[in-house]
Amino acid sequence: MTTLLDRIDGPPAGPPDDFADPARRLRAETAAARVAFTWLGTRKALTAPQRDRAAEAFDAEGSCLSAGKRLLDVGHPAFRAVTAVRGRIRSYWRESSLPFPEPGVRLIRKNQVDDFARRIVDFQRELDDAVAELDRRYGDLRGAAADRLGSLYDPADYPSTLVGLFAVSCDFPSVEPPKYLSRLSPALFERERARMESRFEEAVELAERAFAEEFARLVERLAERLDGVGDDGRPKVFRDSAVDNLCGFFDRFKALNVRGDAQLDELVERARDAVRGVAARDLREGPDLRARVARQLSQVQSALDGMLVDRPRRRILRQAAAPGGA
Structure with missing residues (x-):
């Protein structure tokens, strides 16, 4: 059976003395990995006319004001449940990997690569379940947003469903110079x-x-x-x-x-x-x-x-x- 480990390039194995060096051992025993999130944005900048109206309260020019609106109540229990899954993923990611000086990249043991990838898939299922529950409450959340935002509410800001708008994935980029x-x-x-x-x-x-x-x-x-x-x-x-x-x-x-x-x-x-x-x-x-x-x-x-x-x-x-x- 082919595993993810079989598809991850690594440095050629050196003589045993090489592994007395922690950096060489780390390079030989770990694989680079990234975790990426797709996440619905819950804030949006005001349009120019909305900014102008907001600026009137301060007797200021709209072009001098930076303002945004919160589209959904992120404190709602259903939304917090979705956010909690992301928190658990990040904790697992940090606790099962080591830092690497490349943005977004960390190192995991090569013998843990397949388990790590399967765990991310499990997290995606957990996230899907939480998003499905959030989507069931989506109408109430939109109604509350309309009441809260008043004239700033714009139905065009809201997708028809939240399903598919939250996701997590992982990949294993090569950090070695290409052999060619x-x-x-x-x-x-x-x-x-x-x-x-x-x-x-x-x-x-x-x-x-x-x-x-x-x-x-x-x-x-x-x-x-x-x-x-x-x-x-x-x-x-x-x-x-x-x-x-x-x-x-x-x-x-x-x-x-x-x-x-x-x-x-x-x-x-x-x-x-x-x-x-x-x-x-x-x-x-x-x-x-x-x-x-x-x-x-x-x-x-x-x-x-x-x-x-x-x-x-x-x-x-x-x-x-x-x-x-x-």
Whole structure:
């Protein structure tokens, strides 16, 4: 059976030593992917005559005024349900991929390409169901818009149906220089190859920074809730999600990390050990356990703060030491 992975071009496999380099390993193990939305616009600029009428209230010229109208109530429960699907798609997209320094492109593990494409198809079905429900309420939404907009209401602004006007899709663009270029212009091919290598080096740094910043945010939030006390002098209340989100981060880090920063790896492992086998309920009911976990996470947080401050300086030093560096 042919899979999407079979149709994705990648760099030729290099010798084993090549994969000691995080950028080369990232390039070999990931595929570029894009997610695109088709989405109904819900705002429209006023026409020139409408703008002139609006400007009269300010004793101004219409040409000096920029104004628009909201066509539909995006706060309606049916519209919020459609928007919520888009939010879930974006969350899934971010959580299952790594950043890449090309607009709209992220990197996913090659062994996850088919699962990713199937998941986007599932999301499209979920989106279709939400849009179908929104379309059933469309008449009410248009009626409310007519009442709200008054003379600004124009039936021509509204399609006859909303079905088909919301969609999500994904594709897998090649980020490698085309092979034919090596025959047409070897020098240009070499420049493109070097440019792409630098892109993946930058992608490693982007991934490490994203992981470090998310990790620091999650650790700080949980440590502050565990160690702090409220105005009444009692331990602060925290939600289960404060623990669940940190554990979810550990899973994503293990699945996506290219392991280019030993210090970050070590801090993640320390935090994982601190909460291993610990549930939110255990922390609420066990003051000694709560104090121990709070102390360990605070130590991780302090080390993370120092690492994040020091990281830009280390990056500058690496760039200066590289061939051709400043």
